[in-house]
Amino acid sequence: MPEHRIDTESAHSARIYDYILGGDDNYPADREAGDAMCREWPALPVHMRANRDFMHRAVRYLAAEAGIRQFLDIGTGIPTPPNLHEIAQAAAPDARVVYVDNDPLVLSLSQGLLSGTPEGRTVYVEADLRDPADILGAPGSGRPSTCRSRSR
Ligand SMILES: C[S@@+](CC[C@H](N)C(=O)[O-])C[C@H]1O[C@@H](n2cnc3c(N)ncnc32)[C@H](O)[C@@H]1O
Known part of the structure; x- marks a missing residue:
C-alpha cells in the first residue's frame, strides 16, 4: 500500500x-x-478519560500557578479537545507547545493541534520518542520564533 494511503479497513491504535x-x-x-476491548475491560473508558482529565489538571496548574511556559507532549495522539495547548494557552497565552508523535495518521489529523495563540507557539513534530535528538533538533522545537507550523 502506498505510504500516503491510510488503511481504514484495519483497526488502528490511535x-x-x-x-x-x-x-x-x-x-x-x-x-x-x-467495543471488544471494553467488553474485556469495562472500566477502560473511565481510565482513559481519567488520564485526559489528569493531563488537563496538571497542565492548568503548571501554566497558571507554576509559571511553566514550555510543554513537550510526546505521544500526542489524535487531537481530542481540549488539547494541551488550549489548556496551557488559556492560562498563559505565551505558552509554547511542541506535540510529537511517530504515527503518520496522527500527523494527517494534526491540523486541529495548530490553532494556538498568536503570543505563544504551537508546533507539531513527527518523530520517535526513542530519538530525542531528532525531537529537540526539529524545526520549531528549539528557540522561539514567530512561525507556527508543522515541521514538515
Ligand atoms: C494512547 S495515545 C495517547 C494520547 C494522548 N497523549 C493522551 O494521553 O490522551 C499514544 C500515542 O503515542 C504514540 N506513540 C507510540 N509510540 C511512540 C513513539 N515511539 N514515539 C512517538 N510517539 C509514539 C502513538 O502513535 C499514539 O498516538
Whole structure:
C-alpha cells in the first residue's frame, strides 16, 4: 500500500483510542476493536478519560500557578479537545507547545493541534520518542520564533 494511503479497513491504535474517548476520527474496524476491548475491560473508558482529565489538571496548574511556559507532549495522539495547548494557552497565552508523535495518521489529523495563540507557539513534530535528538533538533522545537507550523 502506498505510504500516503491510510488503511481504514484495519483497526488502528490511535483511532481506537479516539473512539473510546468519544471522538469522530475512527472507522468501523476501530469501533469493533474498541467495543471488544471494553467488553474485556469495562472500566477502560473511565481510565482513559481519567488520564485526559489528569493531563488537563496538571497542565492548568503548571501554566497558571507554576509559571511553566514550555510543554513537550510526546505521544500526542489524535487531537481530542481540549488539547494541551488550549489548556496551557488559556492560562498563559505565551505558552509554547511542541506535540510529537511517530504515527503518520496522527500527523494527517494534526491540523486541529495548530490553532494556538498568536503570543505563544504551537508546533507539531513527527518523530520517535526513542530519538530525542531528532525531537529537540526539529524545526520549531528549539528557540522561539514567530512561525507556527508543522515541521514538515
Ligand atoms: C494512547 S495515545 C495517547 C494520547 C494522548 N497523549 C493522551 O494521553 O490522551 C499514544 C500515542 O503515542 C504514540 N506513540 C507510540 N509510540 C511512540 C513513539 N515511539 N514515539 C512517538 N510517539 C509514539 C502513538 O502513535 C499514539 O498516538
